[in-house]
Amino acid sequence: MRSYKAAIKDNLKILIPLGILQAVVYLFINRTTVSRAVELPITRLDLFIPFMPWTIWPYIFLLGSTLICATLIRDKAIFKQTIFVYLLAVYTAFFIFLVYPTTFPRELYQQPIPAFSMFAWFISVDAPSCCFPSSHVVGPVISFWGFIRDFGRYKKLLYAVLIILSFSIITTKQHYVWDLIGGWALALAFITLAKKRFNLLIQSTFDL
DSSP, X not given: OOOHHHHHHHHHHHHHHHXXXXXXXXXXXXHXXXXXOEEOOOOHHHHHSOOOGGGXXXXXHHHHHHHHHHHTOOOHXXXXXXXXXXXXXXXHHHHHHHHSOEEOOGGGGOOOOOTTSHHHHHHHHXXXXXXXXXXXXXXHHHHHHHHHHHHOSOHHHHHHHHHHHHTHHHHTTSSOHHHHHHHHHHHHHHHHHIIIIIOOOSSOSSOO
16 A cells, blocks of 8 residues: 555656546537536526535535545556546546537526626636536546545545535536536446446445
């Protein structure tokens, strides 16, 4: 088992190039599909959950947790397995964005937001397309899963934190409830597929 210092050094050599490539591909799809993207039905739960701009911070932490969790995986086999599942799931989401682009009606949730706030910056960078399934959920779910397998402690607490953080995509009104469900479903589907078809997983931490 590698030390955390060695794991961070080794893992970042792989994660940084993959992260840059993913960001470029995502932003390209995000910008080029916005004009033909369609809106999904707004559910009662979408209407019930309030718009809370301050939850952009948990949202950003959710996104950052993808890199943080993956970086801290010490076991090389688990790290490779996690990256394999992650790439399959995320690029499947990207393919869905291309063939069935969706958008969220942000104009329904206009509030006075300081021009130079983190929220204003975020929505200026991330166009309202690429909604379903939420890749901002797919990535963290798989990265958390890999880290928890390696870490081996506080599983219930860490998964509870992940679930709570994932709702920030709804409270910031960047996504529909459908996107949240779709993101979790896609991540779990590839975790299950890897377990049953490729024999990559040592054991399931989701009790599937």
